[in-house]
Amino acid sequence: MEGMASIALLLDGSISGHFVQLPESVYYQMGQSRLFVSTSYLSGDVSNEPRRNTQQCNQEEDVLVLVDAIFPLSAAAMAFPPLSIRGDLGVVSTAGVRYAYPLLKSFAKMGPQGVLGATKLLRPFSEIVDSLGLKDPFIRNWVDILSFLLAGVKSDGVLSAEMNDFPSDKLPKISEPSQLMTENTRSDLYAALPVLSQGKKWVLLYSTWRHGISLSTLYRRSNLCPGLSLLVVGDRKGAVFGVLVEAPLKPSTKKRYQGSNDTFVFTNTPGRPVIYRPTGVNRYFTLCSTEYLALGGGNHFALYLDSDLLNGSSLASETYGNSCLSHTQEFEVKEIELWGFVYASEYEEAISMLRTEAPGICRWFILPLILPGIKCLSLQGELCGWTCFYIGVAAVAFGCSYYHLKPNDGHLFWDRLPVSYIIPHI
Structure with missing residues (x-):
């Protein structure tokens, strides 16, 4: 295919390009989360209008097919960093040993068919494109451009795992609805x-x-x-x-x-x-x-x-x-x-x-003792405040026991004193 192509990175972060092949021209723009495909012909012949609409529909269908094929592989690809994936036996040490557990968890969620598809992660991305039967030259060139932007090579030289963030209209899952963002x-x-x-x-x-x-x-x-x-x-x-x-x-x-x-x-x-x-x-x-x-x-x-x-x-x-x-x-x-x-x-x-974030004494004292790497008391004054509070809680236990062993007005003072002490620290 002979022609001329140009690619530009726009100020809003999207990628814009123009491919010219006489007698027709294809213009495309790929946003970071959406794909817009349109075609136009330089000849201006009205008889070409139906053929243009059909071609555009085929391109959009091919994109949807490709996106649907990529998403089942994303769970497995996201189970470990792409940098740990390689195409030789060294993958056993870089990915298999260190990330075996999260990978098995992902396989369990994907099911047998998903696991079978995940074996393609270590194969060139072009093999997935070929298996889907995508023949439109624009889509294949577009995939090559994406591969080049990600890895500096065409789709036959990039691993499928590196293409798991394929552009689509789907927003990532959110843990709960936002009160501020639509x-x-x-x-x-x-x-x-x-x-x-x-x-x-x-x-x-x-x-x-x-x-x-x-x-x-x-x-x-x-x-x-x-x-x-x-x-x-x-x-x-x-x-x-x-x-x-x-x-x-x-x-x-x-x-x-x-x-x-x-x-x-x-x-x-x-x-x-x-x-x-x-x-x-x-x-x-x-x-x-x-x-x-x-x-x-x-x-x-x-x-x-x-x-x-x-x-x-x-x-x-x-x-x-x-x-x-x-x-x-x-x-x-x-x-x-x-x-x-x-x-x-x-x-x-x-x-x-x-x-299940651990509250109270479990978070402030027990967790740092068990896991020294956890720094739960990060603000100045927190350690002193919580220490005084729990000393007061322990004192309440002794004061209450002392009073109830022999209740009288004199012992009541020692019951109320620790309570009065911890209230300001709350």
């Missing part, structure tokens, strides 16, 4: 996520309506899912805005910023989410303090939340080059949500962990 908003934000976060499922790490209004709780629960997390804020005037942050959020008494260029801020005040990415002027991404949480920097913060998560402000920042994210510079917070992203193979485990 499906359209979530779709726009999903398309703006870095490639490594796309394809992962969304889990709710923190929300004010479920976990209470507490900045320390927000910081603590950000430790449950390290990596990029989406902080979404809704004010009482209906605006929804937020920031993509890097978790865990580590509070400090010093003015120490954290984060990377993968972060961004967004707002829906214009009607649809508008994304502001780092300008490169500075690296003032996220500032975590025990008194406040601030995002962006320079002359002003892009987003500022106070310690009680009831009030905040937003101004233009040099870090992201954004305008005010809310309707007004000062706003009252209505809801706050923090969303984490996990692989499909880790989703059930993450949901279970989030629902």
Whole structure:
């Protein structure tokens, strides 16, 4: 096939291309979550119109067939990192030994037919395309372009496991409905996520309506899912805005910023989410303090939340080059949500962990003793406060026992004293 092709990466992150083959021209655009296919002919002959519609329908059907064939393989491919997959016997050490357990769990969910299909993960992706009988040259060229963008080679040289994040209209599963984001908003934000976060499922790490209004709780629960997390804020005037942050959020008494260029801020005040990415002027991404949480920097913060998560402000920042994210510079917070992203193979485990997070003395003392790597007391003052509280609880047991052995007014003092001591620490 002779012709001329050009590919361009647009500002919104989509890929646009134009292939010309006389006497016809095919134009295509692939967004990060959608595929748009259209055809046009340079001749302008009206008699070509029916043939154009038929060709377009065939292309769309081929894409749907290809997407349906890819999704059953995603569960197995997401059971271990693509970098651990290789085409020789070394896969036994890089993938088979280390990731055997999550892989078996995925196979159990897929069933016999899915397991049989998963054996193609270590074969070239072109074999899957050939087995589906896709003959349209545009679709095959489009697959080659995707393969080249992912691995630098055509589809006959890339492993099928590396193509498990095939573009589609399907949004990843969400652990529960959001109180702030509509499906359209979530779709726009999903398309703006870095490639490594796309394809992962969304889990709710923190929300004010479920976990209470507490900045320390927000910081603590950000430790449950390290990596990029989406902080979404809704004010009482209906605006929804937020920031993509890097978790865990580590509070400090010093003015120490954290984060990377993968972060961004967004707002829906214009009607649809508008994304502001780092300008490169500075690296003032996220500032975590025990008194406040601030995002962006320079002359002003892009987003500022106070310690009680009831009030905040937003101004233009040099870090992201954004305008005010809310309707007004000062706003009252209505809801706050923090969303984490996990692989499909880790989703059930993450949901279970989030629902059964150990409270009280089990979390603060027993877990750090059993698993020293867990840092449950991350905020300054928490260790002292909880230590005094549980000393008081133990003292209540002794004081109550002393009183009930021989009840009288003198012994009653020792029964009430520990109770009066622990009430302020609650």
